[in-house]
Structures are given as C-alpha cells and as structure tokens.
Amino acid sequence: MIPNLQINPQRLWDSLMDTAKIGGTAKGGVSRLTLTDTDRQVRDWLKQECERLGCTVTVDEVGNMFAVRPGRRADLPPIAIGSHLDTQPTGGKFDGILGVLGGLEVLKTLQDSGYETNAPLMLVNWTNEEGSRFAPAMLGSGVYAGVFDRGYADSREDRQGVTFGEAIEAIGYRGAAKAGSVTFGAMFELHIEQGPILEQEEKVIGVVEGVQGMRWYEISVTGREAHTGSTPMPMRHDALVGAARLIDRVEGIALEHAPSAVGSVGLIEVQPNSRNVVPGHVFFTVDFRHPQDEVLDVMERKLLAAVDEMAGRGSLGVEAKKVWESPAVRFDSNCLASVRKSAQAAGYPARDMISGAGHDAAYIARVAPTAMIFVPCAGGLSHNEEESTSFEECAAGVQVLLGAVLDYDERGIERLS
C-alpha cells in the first residue's frame, strides 16, 4: 500500500512561479543559462529551502547539488529525485525545473506529515543539463556517471571564451566532493514530455520506459561544377540531385520502421550555391533515432547501402561517416513498477512511452536503477518561453513522484528481507 499522503499543489505552483522570476523574461519564460549569476541565485534559493527542511546539502566538483533528508535506516542507500534548474536562453518555466521543485515539494510533504522513509531521500540538481552555454548537454550528470571526466567539463568554453571551470568558480559552486562520490540507490526524474503524445491521448502521466538511441552521420556528395545553360543533362555530375535522392531515402528508411523510427536531415550545405552553376559539392547531416539499437543497426545498414549504390554508379563521389551515437536506454523495471503503481493509486490516466529527448536520467541509468515520469506540455512545445504545463498537471506529476518514491522505499525493505 502506498501511504496516503497528498502534496500541496498550491505551494508547488507558487515555488514554480516564484523561482521563474530568477531570470524571468518579458514573454513569461525563463533565461537562466548554467553557471551564470541567475543560476547562482536559484541554487542559493534551493540550498536555503533544503536546509530549512533540515537537509544536508553537498555540492560536487562540477556543481551538482545533493540535499539529503535522513531516513530511519542510515545503512540504506538514498533514493534520489533529480532534474535540472538551468534553462535555454529563451526557455520555459517547467523543463527540468518541475523535476527539482517537485522533489522539493515531496520533501516538504513528508516533513509536514512527519513521515519517515526507510531509506534517506536525496534531492539532486544536475549542472548544465541544457548544454546551451557549454556543449555538450547533460554535462553534470555525465561527469557523475563517468561518461566525461572533470577535466573535459572544465575545458568547455562558451561563446565569449569563458570556460566551464572559470564559470563554476565565479559563482562559488565548485564543491569539494568528487563527482560520483555522492552515491544513491535509485533515481526518479519527473519532467515535462516535450512532445505531443500525452496531450493528444488525454493522458496525464507518462511512464517513461527508456530513451531512444540516436545516431548522427555526415554525408558528402561530390560531383562537378558546370554551366547550367550549356551542360547537357546526360553529361552532368549534379551533387545536389544525388544528395536529394539520399535525403529522400533517409525519410524512406524512417518510414520503413514506423512508427517508432525518426530520420531527419536538418543541415545541408551546397557549393557553390549559385543559381546558374550545377552544384559540385553537397554536405548534409543525418539524424536517426529509435528505441532499439538493433533497429538502428538495420537503418544504418540501409543508409550505407544507399550511399554505396550511388557511389558504385560512378557519376558522383559519396562519403558517409558516423559522427556520434548514443545507445538506447532502458529504465529499471522495479522503478517503473513503482511509477505505474503510483499513477494507478492516484487515479491518473497513464501510458508507457519512450523519451524522444535526452535527459540526465539517461546517464544516471548507467550507474543506478532509474526511471522517469512525464507530464503533458501544451502543444508539445518546449525550449520556448511559451512552454506550458497546467497547475493540475504539475500537481499530478509530483503526486505520482511522491507515491513512486514511497512505494520504492517500501519494496526496498521487502527486497532486503
């Protein structure tokens, strides 16, 4: 049985609206780039709120913040609730923030009722999830999980040439703890969906089973520049026509693996890009995503076969290379069971789903049992000042988060005995 505790939706909403003023924009969004003074202000606020609840706050060497509320059993690893407080330059009030302030509301609810969990609870604010000021994204959780080392993080530069290392010192959030040394037994991340599915299906809760795998390729097609008026069609080596056929194939491959596959060409450069010259060179990117790595393997083989076939015809030079890949993530079945049970107990319509976007939880899943909870956002819109999740939807997500954590805590004891 999940203990019947109710979060305080108004207090949650007020915390969302109050902190949105830190870096608040005229259009109602939030501009709070990582490791800026506005980031410092919201971190200071969070630290104070956590300490007021009697939590101990630890900061690690890349600025990740960990606030611990003790449980009855100090020998159990903490159950973490984490997301991020940084935003895009024209970001919204909910992306990431709901996961952290939702966790804070969980701690406040437990404090109000005097409820003691078995395991300690830990609220986490991951540094630089957005990757907007310092690329790549999910840098703090990535260092924590051992995907990147601290030196790499410190060396990242923003557009003004300021490094991550300089910026973290400047706001006073270089903690003493080594990244990865503050451990926990599981993590739950509540986040807005950033897609349209929940809203379309009138579901309130997404039980996020994993994050889709991603692969990025770069393709160059080389032909021969020639006069458009005087070069007969059979004599052309038109790089753009070749690229267009491959781009059409990218869409075809994605459709062959519908509905879960997506394939996109978002960037293309044509040379010399002149209206009366047959294009001699084209560079474009391919982005493939699917929840299963095995399917991505098949999509990749099809893409490379299309490239080889075009190269084999001899009229154009074609080269393709994979420049990045991120394996598909499967979240932990025990954590997911707690989320499902909690959504059901609270009476919210829920569906299982896969995240289309990357999240801190994707890296954390490499080092600890992890799951995510999604709530809808209007029109699927995010990374936008108009990003919007309703009062009721925010409250529903946090209520399910609370229930999931308490259920996991209960079952943790059962697993031990």
Ligand SMILES: [Zn+2]
């Ligand atoms: Zn986010």
